Amino acid sequence: MKKMVANRSHEGSSNGFDSSLKQSRVLERFTFLISRVMEKCEIVIGEGILPEISSFVLPHLGYPSERNSHGEEDEHSVAIISDSRVSKIYGKTLTDSFSKIHTRPPTLISFPFGEASKTLETAARITSKLSTIGMDRQGCLLALGGGVVGDLAGFVASIYKRGVAYYQVPTTLLAQVDSSIGGKTAVNTEWGKNQLGTFYQPKGVFIDTYTLETLPKEEVMNGVSEMIKYGVVADKEMFWQLFKYETFYDTSEIKKFIPRCCKIKAEIVSEDEREHGLRSALNYGHTIGHVLEASSRYSLAHGIAVALGMIAEGWISKELGIFDSNEAIQQEELLQRFLSDAGQKRKIFATLGSIKKSRAISLALSDKKSIQRKIRMSLPERIGRIHFEEKENSYTISVPSNIYISSFRYLEGLVRSTIMKNHN
Ligand SMILES: NC(=O)c1ccc[n+]([C@@H]2O[C@H](COP(=O)([O-])OP(=O)(O)OC[C@H]3O[C@@H](n4cnc5c(N)ncnc54)[C@H](O)[C@@H]3O)[C@@H](O)[C@H]2O)c1
Numbered sequence: 001m002k003k004m005v006a007n008r009s010h011e012g013s014s015n016g017f018d019s020s021l022k023q024s025r026v027l028e029r030f031t032f033l034i035s036r037v038m039e040k041c042e043i044v045i046g047e048g049i050l051p052e053i054s055s056f057v058l059p060h061l062g063y064p065s066e067r068n069s070h071g072e073e074d075e076h077s078v079a080i081i082s083d084s085r086v087s088k089i090y091g092k093t094l095t096d097s098f099s100k101i102h103t104r105p106p107t108l109i110s111f112p113f114g115e116a117s118k119t120l121e122t123a124a125r126i127t128s129k130l131s132t133i134g135m136d137r138q139g140c141l142l143a144l145g146g147g148v149v150g151d152l153a154g155f156v157a158s159i160y161k162r163g164v165a166y167y168q169v170p171t172t173l174l175a176q177v178d179s180s181i182g183g184k185t186a187v188n189t190e191w192g193k194n195q196l197g198t199f200y201q202p203k204g205v206f207i208d209t210y211t212l213e214t215l216p217k218e219e220v221m222n223g224v225s226e227m228i229k230y231g232v233v234a235d236k237e238m239f240w241q242l243f244k245y246e247t248f249y250d251t252s253e254i255k256k257f258i259p260r261c262c263k264i265k266a267e268i269v270s271e272d273e274r275e276h277g278l279r280s281a282l283n284y285g286h287t288i289g290h291v292l293e294a295s296s297r298y299s300l301a302h303g304i305a306v307a308l309g310m311i312a313e314g315w316i317s318k319e320l321g322i323f324d325s326n327e328a329i330q331q332e333e334l335l336q337r338f339l340s341d342a343g344q345k346r347k348i349f350a351t352l353g354s355i356k357k358s359r360a361i362s363l364a365l366s367d368k369k370s371i372q373r374k375i376r377m378s379l380p381e382r383i384g385r386i387h388f389e390e391k392e393n394s395y396t397i398s399v400p401s402n403i404y405i406s407s408f409r410y411l412e413g414l415v416r417s418t419i420m421k422n423h424n
Pocket of ligand 1: 083084085086089113114115118145146147148149151171172174175178179180181182183184185194211212213214215216219222
């Protein structure tokens with residue numbers, strides 16, 4: 001069993017990112033095509049590449065060869081959108097990257113960190129700032145941060161002057177393996193999360209895995225549960241590699257899986273941008289995960305909620321005769337280890353104790369996969385393979401409400417007998 005030791009020397013740093021201490025190295029570079037819109041997206045994954053990101057972005061903008069009718073080089077305006085935490089640590093490094101080779105310095109626009117900022121009001125403030133700096137349709141945005149920054153900046157890019165180019169520079173593990181790829185943009189409203197949004201593809205996703213060194217443990221674990229999900233729905237080899245770990249938050253180990261996760265997401269999105277089919281596989285664990293998050297009033301970490309969601313949905317899949325029983329147990333074993341490592345045990349227990357049957361059903365019926373007032377889920381049949389329901393020609397399957405409700409009881413029993421037992 002591999003044991004990982006935390007190694008995040010920059011944790012809590014607010015003095016900026018000293019890139020001079022880091023050697024840069026590109027680990028993986030590939031381009032994929034979103035078939036529906038025939039648009040390409042380039043992905044670069046590397047170590048210490050943040051100071052060089054301008055060299056990946058500027059060729060997309062035609063720099064330095066593009067000339068206007070007077071033979072002068074055009075200087076596109078570049079705006080970096082970030083949150084207050086990330087801009088403090090990495091904003092200067094990214095800004096300097098452009099200042100070196102692009103004579104018009106980029107504008108750094110920052111908003112208070114956290115989900116509460118993912119609103120139309122923040123989006124409107126950013127657009128007005130873009131207008132103040134005179135950004136035209138040739139300009140571009142860089143989203144520097146986690147999923148909140150990525151979703152918000154992507155949303156702004158899709159509506160500002162009816163669309164400008166944007167690039168993702170994700171700095172959380174969740175954003176590096178999931179949210180930065182695929183072009184889903186969103187803001188929250190008073191009636192729910194991600195209720196306004198667009199599908200709008202970034203031209204590039206540039207990932208510097210060194211940024212993970214400053215990421216708090218809880219945020220690391222949010223990304224790890226998505227990695228486990230990729231293993232279960234699409235990559236058995238990765239699942240069994242993750243299975244060997246006892247603890248998961250050492251980013252120097254876990255980052256090895258980032259390129260594989262990006263490839264899985266890119267392959268799926270390239271086939272099914274709008275989530276009409278295979279992309280729903282990425283929702284595994286999220287139907288029940290969302291119910292748990294909402295029941296905890298969003299105090300339960302997303303990664304923990306999704307891990308619990310996978311245990312419950314894996315159990316449902318087994319009860320429906322879909323998931324291989326032995327593999328369902330092995331999935332559970334890995335997720336229990338993840339949960340023991342992730343903490344929040346009392347909160348998990350309190351959340352499960354607070355679930356009301358009627359609310360659990362109404363939340364599942366409001367899920368995007370639900371059709372004709374039936375709860376639907378995307379479920380695995382083997383480790384590494386999602387189930388395709390031939391009869392319905394669908395990657396989702398309808399789940400009887402009694403089995404759905406029983407899965408919460410199963411989860412509570414499991415948490416009481418195993419995860420809580422080790423609580424001190
Ligand atoms: N578009 C999609 O396909 C998609 C998929 C999944 C999730 N999402 C969205 O993503 C959001 C969650 O994203 P998230 O988990 O990245 O949260 P986040 O963006 O809020 O980031 C979490 C926290 O970590 C901080 N942070 C980010 N990078 C850091 C770093 N390198 N060092 C130190 N601190 C750092 C941030 O300031 C923030 O406080 C949600 O709004 C969710 O709806 C979108």
